[in-house]
Amino acid sequence: MTPQHPFFVRAATPRVLAHRGLVTAEAAADGVTENTFAAIALAHGAGVTYVESDCHLTADGAVVLFHDADLSRVAGDPRAIADVRLLELEELMAHRGGLLTLAQALESFPTLRFNLDVKAAAAAAPVGAAVAPYSDRVLLTSFSDARRRQALDAATRGDARPATSAGRGVIARLLLAVALHSPRLAHRVLRGIDAVQIPERQGLLRVLTPRLVDYAHRASVEVHVWTVNEPDDMRRLLALGVDGLVTDRADLALSLVDGDKPRR
Incomplete structure (x- = not known):
């Protein structure tokens, strides 16, 4: 299996995808939250090549890295991202690691490759327009195939x-x-698809199987599993032949991959 897209080439495998960046225990104690400038910088500093992140659209049309549709969990504010203007959102996130727009992320971290999940329908076209100049180091995805295609x-x-x-x-x-x-x-x-990114299970349904990995690889499609944080699970999945681990513990995963499995 030889993926041809530049997003995959000249980068070691198995791939470690830093899930929403990296927030260490020390960073969390300082108030740093996921998908922020600090979290992406920590992932970069740990040696990550790939960062998985999420995109929403603000009230004034800025694409920002943010997972949730609202601010409740991250900032204790019930408002939707779509109802908050960029400047106010920047102020809210200033002491939580620093808000990143998609444009800022791509420009500030030119060596990183971004795996971007389009979370809101209104964000689909703006996300696409923003990443067009950087298509060699971006992977676009969404739970919605229509949104992904847009x-x-x-x-x-x-x-x-x-x-x-x-x-x-x-x-x-x-x-x-x-x-x-x-x-x-x-x-x-899988025609036109470069990767399958899946959980190992979805409720009672086992999603990841050796046959799925085999069929994907026959189609030159990579298999990435989310969200994998325990070392034993990482080793087990790599032994099964998966190509990438989406993890909150990118530092741990990089150490494990370097120590336990020769990169190919």
Whole structure:
């Protein structure tokens, strides 16, 4: 399996994707939260190549790195991100690690590759427009395949496009192909997809299986598993053949990958 998109080339595998950056215990004690400038900088400082993050749109049209649709969990404020202007959001996040717009993230960390989840429908086209000049180091995804495709269309310039990973609809069809023992159907389902990013389980449903990994690899598609924080789970999944770990403990995962498994 040889992924061709620049997002994947000249970078060691297995891939460690820093989930919303990296917030160490010390940083958390200082008030740093996920998806902030400080969290991305900590991931960068730990030696990460890939950062997984999320995109929402502010009331005045700025794309910001933020996971939740509102500020309740992070800032104790019930308002939706879509109802807050950028300047006020910057003030709210100033003592929590510092807000990052998508443009700032791409410009401030030119060696990082960003795996971006489009969380809001209104953000899809703006996200695509923002990442278009950086398509070689961006992967676009969303639970919604329609939203993912809208962002991807807005980001595509000629033959240059960001990498992309499957949304729920594509993954559901892939699971059907796996259940039917049909690598040919899986190959068709995964046309235009660069990675499958999945949990090991979804409730009682086992999503990740050796057959799924095999079918994805036959289609030259990588398999990344989220969110994996325990060393034993990391080792077990890597032994199964997954290509990437999405983790809150990027520092731990990098150490484990360097020490336990030769990079290929």
